[in-house]
Amino acid sequence: MTAEPGPGPADDTISKLVAAFHEEAARGVSSRSDFEALKGRYLGREKGLVPALFARMREIPPADRASYGARANAAKREIEEAIRALGELVARGETEKSERAAAVDVTLPGRRVPAGSLHPVTIVRRRVEEIFLRMGYSIADGPEIENDAHNFEALNFPPEHPARDAQDTLFIDLQAPSPLLLRTHTSPVQIREMKKRGAPIKIISPGRVYRNESVDATHQPVFHQVEALVVDRGISMADLKGTVEAFFEALFGPGTRSRIIPTFFPFVEPGADVHVSCIFCNGAGCRTCKGSGWVELAGAGEVHPRVLEACGIDPEEFSGFAFGLGLDRVAMMLYEFPDLRLLFDGEERFLSQFAPLS
């Protein structure tokens, strides 16, 4: 509204144009296309009304040209500025509209990145490894196909010894100097590592083991163990006890109690069974622990001197403890599933339930 009305028909044209523009602009533009049409009508390079003002310059008497030019330029600036502002308004309106369109029913299902998961026994194995790694143990590994020499003889199972009965061995049908079999425990890894590395040694050996068991809810021909072994000068039953207590407290949580009672395994002497306070009833007695408050979870003991000797370690100088645990059972306890067969089903409705242990 700053264009002053000037004398003469030319000035009149300018002010009329400005007035007409403002009138039109005041009616508003409701869409981008209206806006573009308005902008084109006034500012269009070819047919725009504003450029037309300048095209008429030749028709203006020379004396008035300077004044006409100044007024026409002022009008142009005014219209351009107004159109720019209008353009911003239209753009904002458009953004608001598209944002309104982007509003959603926030209760609709999200587009989930598919989740994967580790097998519950893997989760437990890794947790166990982590606990032992923190205590400075190294993780060793060995073959699942073993020979009698490593699986039994070096572990002080003499041929024809009844202790072999408990192992229900699966034998491989192949001629070999020492009969081949699927390892029945992870203990042969101890033998291989002690032979390779000597003492002192501080390792765990997690892995898959095999027994000729018929399948039911609590028995599988394939299962998993982890075994800890420490051999050094002066390693005692007290070291075993402390380690067992620290380990199970880390695995099952503060307040978990452990105890050891005598038992027999050929490869340890003295031998011990490890009992852990029942995690379901906290030792009060329930079905899982058969009312005793304790669950037998591991076998352990001082490494038998004949085992050390078989590995070239002098039992007069060194002693050690070993302790072995079934991972499948621990997984069963931690996650409270009823049947070990679920572990080998590949059923996603089972596998998808397990998150890593904190």
Add this chain to the structure above:
Amino acid sequence: MKFALEWIGDRVAIADAGGTDGVRKLLDRAGLPIESSEGEGEGVVLDVEITPNRPDAMSHRGLAREVAAMAGIPFRDPGAEGELPASGPSVEEIASVEIAVPRLCRRFGARVVRGIANAPSSPQVRARLAGIGAKSIDAAVDATNYALWDLGQPLHAFDLDKVAGGRIVVRKAKRGEKLVTLDGVERALEPTDVVVADGQRPISLAGIMGGLDTAVSPATKNVLLEAAWWDPVAVRRTSRRLGMHTDASHRFERGADPEMIPAALDLAARLLLAAAGGTLLPGRIDARGAALPRRRVVLRLDRLRILAGDPRLDLDFAAEALTRLGFSIATRSARRLTAEVPSFRADVSIEEDLVEEVLRAWGYDRLPSRLPATAGAGGHLEPRRIIEDALSDEAVAAGLRETYSYPFVDRGIDESGFAPWLEATRTAKEPLSLANPVDASKPHLRSTLFPAILDAASRNFRHGARHVGLFEVGRAFGSEGDPARPDTFESRRFAFALGGEARPHWSTPAASRDADFHDAKGLVERLLDRWLPAEELAWKSFEAPAFVTGAAARCETKAGALLGVIGLVGRAEREKRRLREGVSAGEILVDAIPREARSVRFRAFSLFPPIVADLSFSLPATIPWESVDEFARGLGLANLESLRLFDRYTGPGVPEGQVKTTVRLTFRSSERTLEQEEVNTERDRLAAALRTRFGADGG
């Protein structure tokens, strides 16, 4: 093994041991835990878990001794009710025993009772046997059973009149000899079997089961009671070969007590006389084989304290504990003692055994707790384990779930579709077989994880899953290995299966599609990236009956080392599993992956803007993308940052046999902002080169 508390009470005061609960705790401490107990009060029956080293505890007397030793209370055998009345000729005049295998039969004792009646055993004997779940047969058999459960010594009763000449020879069986045992089964004997024979033939399988012909029957008048000591290994070999497991063999295999023989004979004879009458002949036959060596074991105080980790232990306690357990202390000094091992403890032979005995009496629960002072580095000793875990982590991040399976297969049924893959992994020969398979229909060890992972995938679809992504880490087996190095029979594998709808979502139903070959390939590229970036992998067509022809590939390093195989699962494998959904699967050879992850160092990147240019052209569909890609990269286009396949199209507008290909070129300089014109020049150069090289039709 079942035992009656009241029977144990014959030799130890149960009340002084703290009743049922006290006995439970004491036996726990002894290492003879009670698995369960039944009944109340007088009728409590304990199911005791007895490890194979403790045959001495497999009797009421043995358990009573343990309870007394653990509690530190008296243990006493009930006083004999006077000498057994005996009359008639001496037993030696009626029967004789000759031991031809003195190391396998160390002692053979016998007594003879003549003129018995056919009678049941006394109500007390029958009640006690019934209480622990043992059957009552007749006075003679019950007498031997009772003695076994009371004293731990197995016995056998012969009908003396059927033993030819009353003459007994303990010898090895002769080839071709047969014996019908008590259970009515005819046993073919081997020269390794030890038998009790009369002058003519075997009449009993030593330490395992008697013969049927010479067994006592209702008509039996004269009985010869046998109690002997048999070699554990010989008994075990025979019982295992014949698949026979008896209360007697169970004890002899573990080591019986030769000193218990006379008492066991007397007890059985007393019970027999009481129930069935008759006359006991004076004297006992006591034939001896080679004597068992006396065992003396030294216990040093230092050793005891080192192994126990408890400085409070001393030799006074050790000596007292060992005495209570039936050992005698032969010598004793300030720092050591020598203990004589009782005949019933076949399991004790070294110093560590004595340590365990002392600690049992001390109580493991009283030992202190500490952590080993041994410093350890911590870490993995097997780099391939790290690879397995890293592959698993990556697969989980890619949305797959880990599964486990059994390694048992039938090669012909399960693995034949994968024969070329077995060939490629050198497992095509005979599979490894189990001598005693868990499941006779799956006698082989798998040579690939494919069948198991496909089984798992199909199971999930059958159970209603729409999308399946599974992986398994495990070992495959082959028969070509070195028996001295059993690990050479194994190969570590990582297998996966992807199938069904890829990422279904309500918002984009049209985008739903079945997982395909490219999903599998992309997954493998991602899984291996930590060691081998995609540029270092080579993919070559692979054919196997299990896969769709033309939709399977082996993955190799550029140097030609086989890394794995992937493929779209074909009709045969799908029909076998009633699998309708499209599934692609792969298997990676973990051992072929480099042990070290590739080294990663920071590379500076350009701060100038990129210019993107697309180029479309049509090519004969037979030209593999790889050759186009390599050719284009080989042109050395100036400032080319990346070249990416953007689109492949066949259909209306593209001539038959051609594929319209669009590549997206990204140009960027590390020194300046590029001009559109120079980018256009390079793009046009690529277009011209493709036209010359492949006859690619631009546009």
